[in-house]
Structure formats: structure tokens, C-alpha cells
Amino acid sequence: MLLNVKNLRKDYQRGQQTFAAVNNVSFSMQSGDFNCIMGKSGSGKTTLLNMIAGLLTPTQGKVTFNDVNLFELDDQQVSAFRNQHIGYIPQGSSLLPNLTAIDNIRLPYYLTKRPNKSSFSYAKSLLEKAKVSYLQDVYPANMSGGEMRRIAILRALICQPQIIIADEPTSDLDEESSTDIMQLLKEINQQGTALLIVTHDHDVANYSQNILKMSAGRFIE
Numbered sequence: 001m002l003l004n005v006k007n008l009r010k011d012y013q014r015g016q017q018t019f020a021a022v023n024n025v026s027f028s029m030q031s032g033d034f035n036c037i038m039g040k041s042g043s044g045k046t047t048l049l050n051m052i053a054g055l056l057t058p059t060q061g062k063v064t065f066n067d068v069n070l071f072e073l074d075d076q077q078v079s080a081f082r083n084q085h086i087g088y089i090p091q092g093s094s095l096l097p098n099l100t101a102i103d104n105i106r107l108p109y110y111l112t113k114r115p116n117k118s119s120f121s122y123a124k125s126l127l128e129k130a131k132v133s134y135l136q137d138v139y140p141a142n143m144s145g146g147e148m149r150r151i152a153i154l155r156a157l158i159c160q161p162q163i164i165i166a167d168e169p170t171s172d173l174d175e176e177s178s179t180d181i182m183q184l185l186k187e188i189n190q191q192g193t194a195l196l197i198v199t200h201d202h203d204v205a206n207y208s209q210n211i212l213k214m215s216a217g218r219f220i221e
């Protein structure tokens, strides 16, 4: 099993009350699966995604990738594991403003040691694949919202992860840019990379094989 999420829970404090932002969530994914998570604002989607990506420690439960339990690793090991196996695309703009598109894409490659390999030609081929070679030496300030999202997707791909996890990859984009982004993600999925996407958009969700609906921290039917 590529990803196994078991009885995952995250408690937060609001005033004197403790509440479960994510409450006993379980599901699994195989390589090549494409799942989408939908739900109202505040239903716990980002909290769930951040735990799955190893960015947030759960109050209870387990996340395993290929039988490696993320929360048995120390911080440094989790970062290295995420960098190698998980392509994470956070909400909003996440590019570094002082790096060009190609250097933004290559950045994760340098965060873990990879001797005897060059990322430049692979990053160039990703730009070509996404039909945005013209952005190679452009800084984020001079890109449109849709272009920045495409570069963030390519950055998530540079380490050839088995799964891409994306939090609202099409939010704030017009219909045409959303379609471009989803076409790119669909191609990535067809080449065998699993996708787990949070979205509010039914058109985006329709690209997936399986829609998981979330309400008040739980998956509902």
C-alpha cells in the first residue's frame, strides 16, 4: 500500500474547549490512485493534508507510506522522507521570490544530498512538458497566478515522488488556467504518480477517481 491513514485525529484548543479538527479519519491509496477531498471551509481538510505530509503531528493515529510510519521518524528524517517521496503543493503562492522558475523547481533537489546527478536537464524537461519553457528564467513577480501554480507543481515533481499532495491547486484561478493545471496533474497521474487533492471546485473533483467528503473533521458518505 502506498499510503495508509489510520484513525487520524488532531485536537485543537478553542478557548477552554478542546475540539477535533480531524476526527478518526482512515483511508488508503495505491500507486496511480487519484483521490480528491471536498468539504466546507473549516471541515479539517488542510489539517488532514498537513498531517499526511508530515508537517503536523497528529494527536492520535498513524500515517504510513510504503509501510514507513512517518511519526516514528525524527524531524530531520521526516523532512528527508517528504522531500524524496512526497510532492507537496501548499495552499497559495509558495515560490521563492528571489529565484527564477527553473531554480524554484530545482530547489527541493538540493535539500537532500544527491551526488552525481544534475537536476538542470530534468527541470528543463518538466518545463517543456508543462509547455512553459518560456518561464525558465522568469521570477515569480513577473508570472501570472496560473503560471506560478504550474511552477509549484513542477517543483513538487523534481524529486520524482510517488504521490503529489496538493491543497487547492486551482483556487483563485480562472476557468482556463484551472483546466490547464488539471490537465497537467491528470498527465502526471496517468504516468503513475498518485494524486491527493483538496478542492472546493466540482469541476476539479470530477478529474479524480474518488471523492472523499469531509464534514466537521470526519469523512461522510
Ligand SMILES: Nc1ncnc2c1ncn2[C@@H]1O[C@H](COP(=O)(O)OP(=O)(O)OP(=O)(O)O)[C@@H](O)[C@H]1O
Binding pocket: 012, 013, 021, 039, 040, 041, 042, 043, 044, 045, 046, 047, 048
Ligand atoms: N493551529 C490551530 N489552532 C486552533 N485551531 C485551528 C488551527 N488550525 C486550524 N484550526 C481550526 O481547525 C478547523 C479545521 O481547519 P482547516 O484549516 O483544516 O479547515 P479547511 O477545511 O482546510 O478549511 P478551508 O477550506 O477554509 O481551507 C477550523 O475550525 C480551524 O479554525
